Amino acid sequence: MYLILHAALGSVLAVAKGRRRPLVAFAVGWLSHYFLDAVPHGDGGVVEWIQEANSAFRLALVGGAEILGIGLCIGFIGWRKAGVVPLLTAASLGSAMPDIVNGFELLTKFHLRVLEPLHRWCHATLEPWFPSVPLSGQVILSIMLWLACSLIAGRRSARQRIAEGRGLAPERR
Numbered sequence: 595m596y597l598i599l600h601a602a603l604g605s606v607l608a609v610a611k612g613r614r615r616p617l618v619a620f621a622v623g624w625l626s627h628y629f630l631d632a633v634p635h636g637d638g639g640v641v642e643w644i645q646e647a648n649s650a651f652r653l654a655l656v657g658g659a660e661i662l663g664i665g666l667c668i669g670f671i672g673w674r675k676a677g678v679v680p681l682l683t684a685a686s687l688g689s690a691m692p693d694i695v696n697g698f699e700l701l702t703k704f705h706l707r708v709l710e711p712l713h714r715w716c717h718a719t720l721e722p723w724f725p726s727v728p729l730s731g732q733v734i735l736s737i738m739l740w741l742a743c744s745l746i747a748g749r750r751s752a753r754q755r756i757a758e759g760r761g762l763a764p765e766r767r
């Protein structure tokens with residue numbers, strides 16, 4: 595699955611949790627990656643497109659677009675609900691960790707015994723029995739989850755403001 599979708603799910607789970615701790619958000623994001631990767635998925639031919647030219651530039655282009663997309667989503671939600679940026683950043687970073695570990699293994703040839711086998715198992719187990727979610731489905735899911743994240747973050751921050759007695763505008767106090 596694309597990182598922008600992993601980051602969206604990690605962020606939704608992070609803001610849906612009562613206590614907003616970046617470290618917990620990071621762990622939740624990391625775990626959620628394995629569950630999402632277990633859903634059979636296609637990449638719309640993007641991996642083949644990168645491998646076709648064996649191009650670091652193409653890989654950087656796709657990775658850069660994903661990071662830019664995640665940054666824009668976090669920036670937009672953070673602009674509307676200040677204070678959630680560390681949480682969403684931690685969740686997004688955590689949600690990318692299995693793929694970062696995968697990249698680390700590929701580059702260094704140093705094999706991490708548990709993490710990558712678990713990652714591969716998640717990818718492969720359900721794949722033979724269910725149809726794949728295409729790239730378009732992943733885009734739609736990403737948009738829906740980032741919208742949900744924005745709504746949940748807003749609702750909770752309004753509730754928190756009321757709970758903290760800061761619901762009134764300063765001039766009305």
Ligand SMILES: [Zn+2]
Binds near residue numbers: 692
């Ligand atoms: Zn993965």
